[in-house]
Amino acid sequence: MAAFTLAHLSDPHLPPLPALRLREFAGKRALGYLNWTRNRHRFHTRGVLDALVSDMQAQRPDHIAITGDLVNLALEAEFAPAQAWLESVGASDRVTVVPGNHDAYVRATRHRSAEAWSSYSGGDDAPGVAFPFLRRRGALALIGVSSAVPTPPLMATGWLGRSQLEALERILAPLATEQVFRVLLIHHPLRSRSRAKRLTDASDLLALVKQYGVELILHGHDHVHSTMWFDGPGGAIPAIGVPSASALAHGRYPAAAYNLFSISRDGGAWQCEQTVRGIDDAQRIVQLWRVRLSPPGMNAG
Numbered sequence: 001m002a003a004f005t006l007a008h009l010s011d012p013h014l015p016p017l018p019a020l021r022l023r024e025f026a027g028k029r030a031l032g033y034l035n036w037t038r039n040r041h042r043f044h045t046r047g048v049l050d051a052l053v054s055d056m057q058a059q060r061p062d063h064i065a066i067t068g069d070l071v072n073l074a075l076e077a078e079f080a081p082a083q084a085w086l087e088s089v090g091a092s093d094r095v096t097v098v099p100g101n102h103d104a105y106v107r108a109t110r111h112r113s114a115e116a117w118s119s120y121s122g123g124d125d126a127p128g129v130a131f132p133f134l135r136r137r138g139a140l141a142l143i144g145v146s147s148a149v150p151t152p153p154l155m156a157t158g159w160l161g162r163s164q165l166e167a168l169e170r171i172l173a174p175l176a177t178e179q180v181f182r183v184l185l186i187h188h189p190l191r192s193r194s195r196a197k198r199l200t201d202a203s204d205l206l207a208l209v210k211q212y213g214v215e216l217i218l219h220g221h222d223h224v225h226s227t228m229w230f231d232g233p234g235g236a237i238p239a240i241g242v243p244s245a246s247a248l249a250h251g252r253y254p255a256a257a258y259n260l261f262s263i264s265r266d267g268g269a270w271q272c273e274q275t276v277r278g279i280d281d282a283q284r285i286v287q288l289w290r291v292r293l294s295p296p297g298m299n300a301g
């Protein structure tokens with residue numbers, strides 16, 4: 001079987017931020033706006049993002065996964081540029097998006113991202129805005145969930161909720177009997193040291209993952225390179241996080257990077273190799289490292 005290449009990038013936090021209208025400058029957005037103008041705009045640049053995306057496109061991945069935080073304050077004026085950017089990344093059948101907390105920053109526009117990018121988030125059988133969704137591409141089953149909810153100021157927690165978890169179980173249960181490579185897409189990591197940034201019902205999601213299994217979990221939100229392992233029915237499951245796709249290195253945050261997963265089936269077992277490409281110290285985009293992610297669980301099924 002020819003290898004399938006899945007690219008993963010996250011958290012572009014698309015610059016620049018449009019000017020705030022006066023009535024939008026209140027509450028959480030006011031804090032976010034000050035944070036952006038004082039700090040973030042220096043570290044998230046369109047030039048970095050464009051260079052990273054064109055390097056990724058040159059690798060000709062079969063599919064691209066984007067795990068949220070496309071925008072910053074979920075201002076009405078941010079959604080059209082974000083949609084135009086998505087279209088420049090690829091057509092909606094080649095690109096799958098799940099939203100992040102910044103895409104649902106405040107209550108007033110919390111559903112705007114899913115509406116604006118619905119063709120990039122819809123399931124195969126149920127186009128439109130609904131989470132979780134299932135998309136099949138080659139030997140892959142891409143399962144997207146939304147952990148994006150508005151939160152109080154200074155909080156960036158995520159939440160799936162009971163109805164989404166129940167619907168997720170209805171997707172995962174039949175998939176467990178198929179020979180497919182299951183990829184779970186979620187903005188928040190399944191484990192976090194920060195109470196202010198965690199997925200609050202992570203334990204419920206981990207229980208489903210442990211019962212039914214997936215082969216790979218991809219997330220954003222932390223803006224760092226990350227590999228965690230979680231219990232699955234047949235062994236440990238890798239969960240991979242990636243830096244912001246528009247970031248210059250700053251503080252503990254590395255420069256922008258993306259991952260390529262080369263997935264194939266060999267002798268009755270799944271093989272998955274991760275290639276990390278990103279910006280090096282000389283501001284060039286290079287391969288940073290490559291690693292095989294083939295835990296015991298991938299030998300089953």
Ligand SMILES: [Fe+2]
Pocket residue numbers: 011013069100102221222223
């Ligand atoms: Fe983010």
Ligand SMILES: [Fe+2]
Pocket residue numbers: 069100101102156187220221222
């Ligand atoms: Fe986030």
